[in-house]
Amino acid sequence: MTLRISVIGTGYLGATHAACMAEMGYEVIGLDIDKTKLDALAAGILPFHEPGLPELLRKHVASGRLRFTDSYAEVAAGADIHFITVGTPQRADSQSADMSYVDGAVDSLLEHINGDALIVGKSTVPVGTARRLSEKIAQGAKAGSSIALAWNPEFLREGFAVQDTLRPDRLVYGLDNGRGLELLREVYAPVLALDTPEVVTDLETSELVKVAANAFLATKISFINAFAEVTETVGGDIKVLADAIGYDKRIGRRFLNAGVGFGGGCLPKDIRALQARVSELGLSQTMGFLAEVDQINLRRRDRVVSLASHMLGNELADKQVSVLGVTFKPNSDDVRDSPALDIAVRLYNEGAEVSVYDPEGNANAAGRFPRLNYVDSYTEAAKNADLVLVLTEWDEFRELQPADLASVVSQRKLIDGRNVLDRPEWREQGWSITGPGEYFELGNMAPATTAIPVQS
Template structure:
């Protein structure tokens, strides 16, 4: 079966999927309503940072296997399979997911397709969306069209998106007909030959898998951060506690790192959208615990600000503060709902002079909050700093030694927001280092 593939939406998910489908040997076309984005992608220019994806994009644009357009008529008449990879951001008027872009994409395709085609949803959506989209397709489809629908959620981790697409840890297909399953088995033949687990299920289960996974991960992060609040108050070692928990095979060590909390374009909006959707279904209390998960997460940001204030003896106004890292995680330029950027802004609003350096995130952060000082490198960021905050665990920061900063800073004070520095080494060098989950007693007479 020689399939031609379209990918609707050329954001993070869409471009990754399109480039990886081309790498698998398919002819692929990406479609978006943004002409500037299409022009850049057609030139092989990736508009965001994702390791390895830039080379893949350039490779297949040059080969001709991957191209981009704004023309839905071209896409509908050319492709056999249409993947929907548009965004589902949080609505401006509440916590629910904004479904306008998904609905518009499916409607645009349904009105134009002639003959047999498969539409495959990859976007993260509220449960019940696929059934609703079937009605939209039924309303708008041409009499000559035979359009099937399937749901195939994505499980991409920023920084590992190419690997997660090419070698996924599982594949989930929600569908109602054998043709859809057969078609997707052809598309994912390489992964299936590598014994990737495949779950074929109904629409509702397929829609719930991604939000359930994100809700679980968010809960696990907030769980350990709730215990960090305890150890910050009474004492104890949160990292050793997490290690001890991690040896329990029922729990595992991953996502048990106390820190400044989670962020990005998925976990925060997905747990809020899940609460909103279950409330719409009349299950008002079912996901109520996620509200506390969200609240614990947001409290970590305030904890860092209060800690900075204490370390600076309540003198935030006018203090020189260096912030290392503003992306929500390393190996990404994504600053959406970033706890690091939020902390930097809170410190600025409290009157501090905040100098920021991130290996990839300065440009995006500056677009969201231009009033911070964005330094070109680490040395410039920490120059004469009264306090250094390590808020994103880039390798460049994890490998820092006291001697790297001592000739530059104004005071040897550092908050390790990700618990990645060797505390004993820094304290032996005369630094006041405070990590997350650590009971803090202010020291006097620090440099």
């Protein structure tokens, strides 16, 4: 018999997981309380940008393998395994993660499940959550029902979510007394057939795997950005430095790219939630270094605003500034905690006239900060600009040539916030260009030995 799967929560993670489960051949029902979102998904329309996912969604809505509902009764009756993929945002009153959506999903399932079922958490949660939920399920399951809980963390990269679901680099299962392993292996049989590594562990380890991975990546990014602060002061080439240490196999080159810092809905939230959780456990000093990781990350934004001001004679008021890219990363329309959007807003608040172009992120950015001037191309954004900033490394910005903007800008000044352009080539074409890890005096843009003060 074909496995019947439910996915509770149809946001970024849930919609991806549901469509990919259907692609694996299962009958899938996605649940959400947002009727407008459900209607859009049923019509094959995604509320966010993710390459390859719209096609998969439309394919399996049409095939009948994937459908959507707002009824827990329908989900409980129509599925054998329930994946919880709801959000765990940062609480408004603290750095802790908000567990209300996870708890609400479990409570609603317990109200309606009759018989045997497996609930599988995929949401990123503080360690100890799964154990608490397991106890709740044991106490709240209906008489005659046997409900097991497992934790199966997700490791999706925005822009590569379909690939990361269908061909993940590992599968992690956190189990309570081993219950649910057989069914999980059945669900992931197509993935395991690709020789995907499988990690079977306890509930607590599975919860920690995701936050540990994100904490490590955030630390690695802030590490190279901390050294960028040094090279901005004393000189040096941050990219060569990263290359040199990246040859060490213990370190590796990936994520050693100095820039404007990390953002999005995961890394900032998760490192703060981890600090809050270990503090609750009486281990406040254990993850104290993550506070500095967070501060280094936020200082990159300060640095770019200071640099922009310096390049414009310490006067941003009424200057025309072009911002290319406002999403936190390319191949996404996500502007949550985006350093690029934050920088654009800060420049606006300093009095600059800011024109923004992002291939996918304009609408979401305008929803959060409508007062910027959002336009439809990089040439329109750069028209009459006194300064251009490349803040997200979309391919069309990586491929920019000096002549592409020279005829439309007012001044040939550019901040390469992601270190993706060939700066010597741009300088040969008369551009004043700089970026993370490098300081150049205005005018001839020759290397300098003193840094621009970073705003506090």
